[in-house]
Amino acid sequence: MNLGRTITKLRKNRGWSQKDFAEQLHTTQKVISDYETGKSKPPIERLPDIAAILGVTVDMLLEVEPLPEQKGQRRIHGNSRLSKIYILLDREWKPSEERSILSHIRGMIAQRNNPDIP
Secondary structure, rough: OHHHHHHHHHHOOOOOOOOHHHHHHHOOOOHHHHHHHOOOOOOOHHHHHHHHHOOOHHHHHOOOHHHHHHOOOOOHHHHOOHHHHHHHHHHHHHHHHHHHHHHHHHHHHHHOOOOOOO
């Protein structure tokens, strides 16, 4: 398999369109299309971002290590829902907003685990 096919496979396993993936990578759908078809290759400095968004290591992306086995449409590597949250927190929120969101999530978890908490 080549890099373009690997990117395509991982993207599709997550249920993302090229546009969805492009938005997360802060680029265009055309750029993603060119990567996937082999018309161009991602710059080496973009590989860590691509790998992180797709939930794999750079070695997996480059097929130095085998890709994790697919465990269902929505899970590739770890928990894809959590991966999406981490990506959003890393890329979209200011640190103060991140702390507020995490505090809210912790409160929701505590309340779920102990319904007596108001």
